[in-house]
Amino acid sequence: MGIDKKLVSGIIRSTILGLFLTLSIGVKANAMTIVLDPGHGGYGTSGAGAIYPPYMEKSVNLSIASQLKSELEAAGIKTYMTRTSDSEAPSLEQRAAYAKSVNADLLISLHMNSSGAHDKFGSEVWTSMYGSYYSTGASLGSSVLSQLTGLGFSSKGVKTKLGNSGDYYGIIRYGAAQGVPTVIIEHCFMDNAYDRSILDAKGTGALAHADAAGIINFVNSVGGAGASLPKSSPVVLAEGATSTGNTAGAAVNPTVKANTGAGGSSASVSVTFPKDAAGNIIYTDPQGNKGTYTPAQWNQLLSNWTYTGKPEYFIRQQRVSDLDKMCGKS
Ligand SMILES: [Zn+2]
Numbered sequence: 001m002g003i004d005k006k007l008v009s010g011i012i013r014s015t016i017l018g019l020f021l022t023l024s025i026g027v028k029a030n031a032m033t034i035v036l037d038p039g040h041g042g043y044g045t046s047g048a049g050a051i052y053p054p055y056m057e058k059s060v061n062l063s064i065a066s067q068l069k070s071e072l073e074a075a076g077i078k079t080y081m082t083r084t085s086d087s088e089a090p091s092l093e094q095r096a097a098y099a100k101s102v103n104a105d106l107l108i109s110l111h112m113n114s115s116g117a118h119d120k121f122g123s124e125v126w127t128s129m130y131g132s133y134y135s136t137g138a139s140l141g142s143s144v145l146s147q148l149t150g151l152g153f154s155s156k157g158v159k160t161k162l163g164n165s166g167d168y169y170g171i172i173r174y175g176a177a178q179g180v181p182t183v184i185i186e187h188c189f190m191d192n193a194y195d196r197s198i199l200d201a202k203g204t205g206a207l208a209h210a211d212a213a214g215i216i217n218f219v220n221s222v223g224g225a226g227a228s229l230p231k232s233s234p235v236v237l238a239e240g241a242t243s244t245g246n247t248a249g250a251a252v253n254p255t256v257k258a259n260t261g262a263g264g265s266s267a268s269v270s271v272t273f274p275k276d277a278a279g280n281i282i283y284t285d286p287q288g289n290k291g292t293y294t295p296a297q298w299n300q301l302l303s304n305w306t307y308t309g310k311p312e313y314f315i316r317q318q319r320v321s322d323l324d325k326m327c328g329k330s
Contacts (some may be wrong), residue, residue, distance in 0.1 A: 035099040038065040042089035050114035067208035076225035097175035124156035144214030176235040291320035
């Protein structure tokens with residue numbers, strides 16, 4: 001963390017030396033910027049995450065992050081980390097705010113999974129439910145998962161999870177609130193014999209290398225290390241949202257992107273819904289009925305979108321009468 005002294009001196013120099021240098025420095029300032037978040041952290045075993053000797057999750061996450069940072073930097077991607085030691089324990093809000101402070105294009109939180117019965121295995125990526133935060137996260141996530149499966153892990157897919165205040169996972173919720181697309185990579189289950197055999201044999205370096213390849217492929221698909229991602233409006237958090245859940249954030253983009261392939265993992269479809277002159281979204285159901293929804297109502301419908309683990313339930317297939325009920329119109 002801290003000020004990029006090179007950049008600051010570059011800006012001062014460019015101001016003195018004139019327009020040409022300003023332009024060349026400007027390209028650098030707008031280059032792809034990624035913040036890696038090694039999950040958990042804290043003194044001793046506090047904030048350790050999962051512990052399965054000799055692995056302690058916070059240390060494994062940090063080890064992957066450090067190696068990944070080197071690989072991304074070697075590919076020309078500006079890379080920062082939310083923590084650089086295992087004793088640091090920034091809050092999830094601080095991690096997201098840090099990503100915003102360095103104008104990050106992506107916040108990538110690195111984790112290792114575990115389950116009570118030790119019977120779960122495979123890699124998964126979690127992303128935001130909202131508009132372009134979803135599409136960016138889904139695209140980045142699939143790219144990373146395709147590399148992790150190359151190591152022998154099975155892919156559990158890119159997923160979203162709904163909580164009482166929008167996205168269930170804090171780092172994703174706070175990331176979107178800062179306007180930074182955020183994903184969680186759960187590399188594998190440290191407590192599962194099959195996943196563990198791969199981790200033991202190949203080491204954290206292999207995980208970092210797979211992440212790097214997936215991230216670099218994604219970055220190349222959106223213009224390369226010299227380009228930054230178009231920024232989206234931050235998702236507004238509903239403060240103090242409680243109980244009955246499914247609280248809407250601000251309306252983002254009336255686009256729904258969902259997996260439609262077998263197992264929910266292959267093809268994806270993007271549909272942009274028309275709007276009327278007042279900015280309300282016009283939806284036509286398969287029966288030909290039309291419904292008109294304010295951005296707030298539409299967002300409430302999107303936030304009711306729960307991941308089922310099956311080919312996703314596409315909002316396009318919903319009847320207007322059901323959508324009206326879901327957003328309290330009837
Ligand atoms: Zn974790």
